[in-house]
Amino acid sequence: MKVAIGLGLMEFPFAGAADYWRWVDLCEAGGVDSLWQTDRLVSRQPILECLTAVAALAGRTRRLRFGMNVVSLALRDPVLLAKQCATVDVLSEGRLLPAFGIGSPLGPEWQAL
Numbered sequence: 001m002k003v004a005i006g007l008g009l010m011e012f013p014f015a016g017a018a019d020y021w022r023w024v025d026l027c028e029a030g031g032v033d034s035l036w037q038t039d040r041l042v043s044r045q046p047i048l049e050c051l052t053a054v055a056a057l058a059g060r061t062r063r064l065r066f067g068m069n070v071v072s073l074a075l076r077d078p079v080l081l082a083k084q085c086a087t088v089d090v091l092s093e094g095r096l097l098p099a100f101g102i103g104s105p106l107g108p109e110w111q112a113l
Contacts, residue, residue, distance in 0.1 A: 004033035008069050012046040021060065028061050034097060036069040042109045051084050058092035065095045072103030 007027065014020040027035060035057060037050040050068040057066045071081065089096040103109065 005031075006034035006036055006065075006067075007032055008036035008038065010038040010040070010045075010047065011043075012048055024057065024060055024064075028064050032064065034065040034067060036067045036097075038069045039071045040107075040109070041075060042107075051081075051088070054096060055084075055088050055091075058088050058095065061095075065097050066092075067097030068099055070099040070101040072107070072109065073100050074103045075109055 012020070014023065024035070037048060037053040039050040040047050041049070050071060054066045054068060057064065073081070085096060085098050089098075
């Protein structure tokens, strides 16, 4: 039986990009199965935009899989989102783990609208 470990990021708890990439490299070398980036377009805390983050992970890593936790379809153009996901998946050789939802009316994005 294989046990997989995935780690998720909601906020950006790093001092800068170098610290983030050091953490990603440790995850890649340490056997972590996947990294997950939360989708938040509005936040009081620093947070990376999820599609941009997974595209960067695709270029930086060779083994890790990565996902979006969870992309809100109500806040994005669905045709563009599908094309972006397909592009990242092709260039990462199938390592994208997409997850889609409708979002939450309690989320800060909905309150901002």
